[in-house]
Amino acid sequence: xxxxxxxxxxxxxxxxxxxxxxxxxxxxxxxxxxxxxxxxxxxxxxxxxxxxxxxxxxxxxxxxxxxxxxxxxxxxxxxxxxxxxxxxxxxxxxxxxxxxxxxxxxxxxxxxxxxxxxxxxxxxxxxxxxxxxxxxxxxxxxxxxxxxxxxxxxxxxxxxxxxxxxxxxxxxxxxxxxxxxxxxxxxxxxxxxxxxxxxxxxxxxxxxxxxxxxxxxxxxxxxxxxxxxxxxxxxxxxxxxxxxxxxxxxxxxxxxxxxxxxxxxxxxxxxxxxxxxxxxxxxxxxxxxxxxxxxxxxxxxxxxxxxxxxxxxxxxxxxxxxxxxxxxxxxxxxxxxxxxxxxxxxxxxxxxxxxxxxxxxxxxxxxxxxxxxxxxxxxxxxxxxxxx
Amino acid sequence: xxxxxxxxxxxxxxxxxxxxxxxxxxxxxxxxxxxxxxxxxxxxxxxxxxxxxxxxxxxxxxxxxxxxxxxxxxxxxxxxxxxxxxxxxxxxxxxxxxxxxxxxxxxxxxxxxxxxxxxxxxxxxxxxxxxxxxxxxxxxxxxxxxxxxxxxxxxxxxxxxxxxxxxxxxxxxxxxxxxxxxxxxxxxxxxxxxxxxxxxxxxxxxxxxxxxxxxxxxxxxxxxxxxxxxxxxxxxxxxxxxxxxxxxxxx
Numbered sequence: 001x002x003x004x005x006x007x008x009x010x011x012x013x014x015x016x017x018x019x020x021x022x023x024x025x026x027x028x029x030x031x032x033x034x035x036x037x038x039x040x041x042x043x044x045x046x047x048x049x050x051x052x053x054x055x056x057x058x059x060x061x062x063x064x065x066x067x068x069x070x071x072x073x074x075x076x077x078x079x080x081x082x083x084x085x086x087x088x089x090x091x092x093x094x095x096x097x098x099x100x101x102x103x104x105x106x107x108x109x110x111x112x113x114x115x116x117x118x119x120x121x122x123x124x125x126x127x128x129x130x131x132x133x134x135x136x137x138x139x140x141x142x143x144x145x146x147x148x149x150x151x152x153x154x155x156x157x158x159x160x161x162x163x164x165x166x167x168x169x170x171x172x173x174x175x176x177x178x179x180x181x182x183x184x185x186x187x188x189x190x191x192x193x194x195x196x197x198x199x200x201x202x203x204x205x206x207x208x209x210x211x212x213x214x215x216x217x218x219x220x221x222x223x224x225x226x227x228x229x230x231x232x233x234x235x236x237x238x239x240x241x242x243x244x245x246x247x248x249x250x251x252x253x254x255x256x257x258x259x260x261x262x263x264x265x266x267x268x269x270x271x272x273x274x275x276x277x278x279x280x281x282x283x284x285x286x287x288x289x290x291x292x293x294x295x296x297x298x299x300x301x302x303x304x305x306x307x308x309x310x311x312x313x314x315x316x317x318x319x320x321x322x323x324x325x326x327x328x329x330x331x332x333x334x335x336x337x338x339x340x341x342x343x344x345x346x347x348x349x350x351x352x353x354x355x356x357x358x359x360x361x362x363x364x365x366x367x368x369x370x371x372x373x374x375x376x377x378x379x380x381x382x383x384x385x386x387x388x
Numbered sequence: 389x390x391x392x393x394x395x396x397x398x399x400x401x402x403x404x405x406x407x408x409x410x411x412x413x414x415x416x417x418x419x420x421x422x423x424x425x426x427x428x429x430x431x432x433x434x435x436x437x438x439x440x441x442x443x444x445x446x447x448x449x450x451x452x453x454x455x456x457x458x459x460x461x462x463x464x465x466x467x468x469x470x471x472x473x474x475x476x477x478x479x480x481x482x483x484x485x486x487x488x489x490x491x492x493x494x495x496x497x498x499x500x501x502x503x504x505x506x507x508x509x510x511x512x513x514x515x516x517x518x519x520x521x522x523x524x525x526x527x528x529x530x531x532x533x534x535x536x537x538x539x540x541x542x543x544x545x546x547x548x549x550x551x552x553x554x555x556x557x558x559x560x561x562x563x564x565x566x567x568x569x570x571x572x573x574x575x576x577x578x579x580x581x582x583x584x585x586x587x588x589x590x591x592x593x594x595x596x597x598x599x600x601x602x603x604x605x606x607x608x609x610x611x612x613x614x615x616x617x618x619x620x621x622x623x624x625x626x627x628x629x630x631x632x633x634x635x636x637x638x639x
Contacts, residue, residue, distance in 0.1 A: 005507075005508065006508075007506065007508070201503065201504060202503050204506050204507060204508075205502060205503045205504060205505055205506060205507060206488075206492050206496075206500075206502040206503075206505065206507055206510065207500075207501050207502050207503040208503070208507075209481075209485055209488070209489060209492075209507050210489065210492070212478075212480065212481060212485075213478050213481065213485075213489050215480065216478040216479055216480040216481055217476060217477065217478050217479065219476055220476040220477060220478060220549075221461075221489075222459070222460040222461050222464075223438065223460050223461075223464055223469075223470050223472075223476065224461075224464060224469075224489060224490045224493050224549065224553070225461050225462075225464035225465040225490070225493040225494070225497075225498060225553070226461055226489070226493045226498055226499070227459075227461045227498040227499045228461075230499040231499065234501060
C-alpha cells in the first residue's frame with residue numbers, strides 16, 4: 001500500500017470541491033435538499049466536522065465535548081449582533097476567537113490525559129459549559145429561553161456608522177446583503193471552502209505530519225526530540241476554532257443561541273459525522289455531515305400519514321403492520337435509523353464512506369486491468385490513489 | 389573524561405535495588421557494550437539516561453551537562469538517540485515520513501507550527517531522509533506504510549530514524565532481540581557500517597556474538613552494579629564475569 005500526495009492532485013481536489021459545494025442547490029434539488037435552509041446546514045456542519053477531524057482524524061484524540069465550542073461560537077455571535085453590529089463579519093471573527101480561547105483553556109487541562117480519560121474530561125467540560133449556559137450564566141445566556149435579538153439592542157458599531165434603524169427586528173447582513181436564503185448559503189459555502197482549503201494545507205504540511213505522528217506513536221515522538229503537548233494543544237485549539245466558526249454561522253443564519261446547542265448529543269453527532277464519512281480523510285467528514293443532516297431532515301419530517309400514503313399500494317392488513325414498524329424509525333424516532341446506519345457502517349466499513357468509495361474504485365480498476373491485459377502475467381497491482 | 393559519565397547512580401523499586409552505585413564512563417567514538425544476566429539493571433540504566441526514569445541518587449553528565457530531570461524530548465535534542473528493544477516506529481506512516489519526522493525535529497526543534505509549507509516541498513529534509521534510507525537499504529520501499537515491514541526492516545528503519553538526526557550518542561537496547569540469525573547478521577553488518585561515523589554507541593545485548601563483533605569495550609552488570617569493565621578479549625577470560633553471568637561455564 002502506498003500513499004503519495006501531489007500538488008496537482010490537491011489542486012484538482014480543491015477545484016472539484018469548490019464546484020461541488022457551490023452548485024449544491026442545483027444538484028441536491030432532485031432529492032429534495034436544494035433549498036437554502038438545508039444546504040446551509042450542510043455547509044455549517046461540514047465546517048464543524050472538518051474541524052473535529054483535524055483533532056480526531058490526525059492526532060487520534062477523541063473529544064466528546066466539541067459542542068461547547070459550537071455553543072460558545074453561537075452565543076458570541078449573537079452578542080456581537082446585539083452589541084456591535086448586524087454585520088456578520090465581527091460576529092464570525094469574535095465567535096472564532098472566543099471559542100479558540102475556551103479551547104485553549106479546556107485543552108490545556110484535558111490534554112494531560114489521553115485515550116478514554118481525555119474523552120471523559122472533554123465531556124465533563126462540555127457538560128459544565130452546558131449547565132453554565134443553562135442556569136448559572138443566565139444573565140449572559142438567557143438560560144432556558146435562549147439568547148435572541150430584541151428591539152432595543154444597542155449595536156454601538158451600527159450606531160456609529162449610521163446604519164439605518166429598521167422597523168421590527170433587523171436581520172443579519174454582510175455589508176447590506178441580507179444573510180437569509182441563498183446569500184446566507186453562499187456565505188457559509190465560501191467559508192466551508194476556505195475551511196476545507198486550510199484543512200488540506202494543514203494535512204499536507206510538516207505540522208500535519210507531526211499530528212499524524214502523534215496518533216501513530218507518541219513514545220517515538222518523545223524520543224525523537226519532539227514535544228507532543230504543544231502539537232496536540234495546537235490541534236485542539238484549531239479544531240475548537242472551526243467549531244466556533246460553525247456555531248457563529250448557525251447564529252448568522254438564525255440569530256438565536258440556546259443551551260441545547262452545547263448538549264452532549266451535539267458533541268456525539270459530530271463524532272458520528274466524522275466516523276461515518278471516514279475519520280482522517282479530508283472529504284469524509286463533509287460527506288458524513290451532509291448525510292446525517294440530510295437524513296435528519298428527511299426522516300424526521302415523515303409522519304404516519306406520509307407513511308400511509310407511501311405504503312398505500314400494500315393490502316390494508318399488511319400496510320398497518322408495515323406503517324406501525326416503520327413509524328418507529330422516522331419522525332421523532334429517526335435516531336433509530338441513524339443508529340442502525342452507523343452500526344452498518346462501523347461493522348462493514350470501519351473507514352467510513354470514503355473507504356467504501358475507495359473499495360469500489362479499486363474493484364472497478366481491478367476489473368479494468370484484468371480485461372485490458374488478458375495476455376496473462378501478474379503485472380503490477382493497480383495503484384489506487386485514495387480520495388483522501 | 390568521556391562523553392557520557394554516570395556516577396554513583398542508584399535506583400530502587402520498593403525493596404529492590406535495581407541500580408546500586410553504578411559508575412560508568414563512555415568514551416567518545418567508542419562502541420561500549422553493557423552485558424549481564426536478566427534483572428542486572430541494564431534497562432533501568434538506559435531508562436535513567438534517556439529520562440524515562442528518575443534515579444534516586446547519582447549524576448548523569450552528557451558533554452558536561454547534567455541530564456537529570458530533563459524530559460525525553462529535551463534529552464534527544466541534546467544529541468542522544470535511542471533504539472528500542474521492539475522497534476518504535478510510526479507504523480501508520482510511510483518510510484519516508486518516518487525518517488523525515490526526526491529530520492524535522494533536528495532542524496526545527498521540539499515544536500514548530502510549520503503549517504503553510506508542503507512536506508514534499510522540503511527538498512533538503514527529503515534528500516537527507518532518502519540518503520539515510522538508501523544507506524540502510526530501504527530506499528525502494530520509501531512510500532510503503534511502515535507497519536507492513538518485517539521485523540528486521542523495522543529495525544533498519546528505526547536505526548535510520550536515529551541516524552538522520554546525526555546524534556552524538558546512540559543507545560541501542562538489544563538491537564537484535566527476537567531476530568533470526570540472518571537478520572542478526574544483517575544488523576551487525578549495518579551497525580558496523582554506520583560505525584564509520586563518529587557516533588558513540590552504547591549497546592545493551594544478550595547475544596554474545598553481537599557483542600564481541602561490535603564492542604570496543606564491555607561492562608558487565610549483575611544485581612544492579614558493574615562488576616567488571618574491560619576490553620572484549622579480557623572480558624572473555626575474566627573469572628568474575630564467568631561466575632556471575634554464566635554460572636561458571638566458559639564463553
